[in-house]
Amino acid sequence: MDFRLTDDQRALRRGVRELLEGRFGREALRAAVDSGRLDRGLWRELGDAGFFALRLPEADGGVGLGLPEAVLVFEEAGRVLLPGPLVATHLAAGSVPGAAEGAVVVTDASEGLVPWLDEADVVLGDVAGAVPVRSVDPLTPLHRVPDGGGAGGGGADGAGADDPVAVxxxxxxQVGSADRTTAAAVAYAREREQFGQVIGGFQAVKHLCAGMLVRTELARAAVWAASVTGDPVEIAGAKLLADEAATDNARDCLQVHGGMGFTWEADVHLHLKRAWVRARLRLPAARAEEAVAAAL
Incomplete structure (x- = not known):
């Protein structure tokens, strides 16, 4: 089986990266952190670009692409820490009017938590009695549903926590975030000097960066392969690898940056916090491990 990207897939990834880097650069990221609000204008632009309607048939007004292309697009979203309930809105594009066009924000109850509840126009799953909780990620406001409502199921339209496509x-x-922190660590290691030379010349730093690259590529290969097979067990394994790559790479990126990496002004901590939240919201490690183990 050939997992190399086609020319069209490369063009899609390149186009999405250019759109997001131009529309959601560092200034926009920091503005989103400060405001804590969802940019509805950007949400509509994503809809116009086909982000949410990517897998809808062309006859229904969609782009007519498949899960492998969706994975490429969401990887790019992860690279720039694009905020909002992207997965839930994407999955609802075929059933919730306005979701495909980005005119409606859709969220869901996953693992007893609901992201962006106050900003959502449509909520999938039972969120009765949901109360706000402090989120470690400033770009992912959360509500908790009493008694873990929505855990593992999430309600209608296949937007549940364990839905294989959502996972x-x-x-x-997560892979996109891991890729971004790897690039950030390498760039900093090439410019930061200690003891008369760039820190990238030190063996310990080289090992950190090499380990980050290996984790990213291993997780990417697993995610891309699972997007072709669609196998739930392979998806569970890919999620495990992607969560590890995103969280461990962010930690190692902090180490490469040294004391600067722990400051609020650095963006590395935002990747670590988002990785923690993503790992918790969709098929957490304990259940993903059980899914893989049960199939062995």
């Missing part, structure tokens, strides 16, 4: 797209976001 895989979340894993793709």
């Amino acid at each position: 895989l797209l979340t894993a793709a976001e």
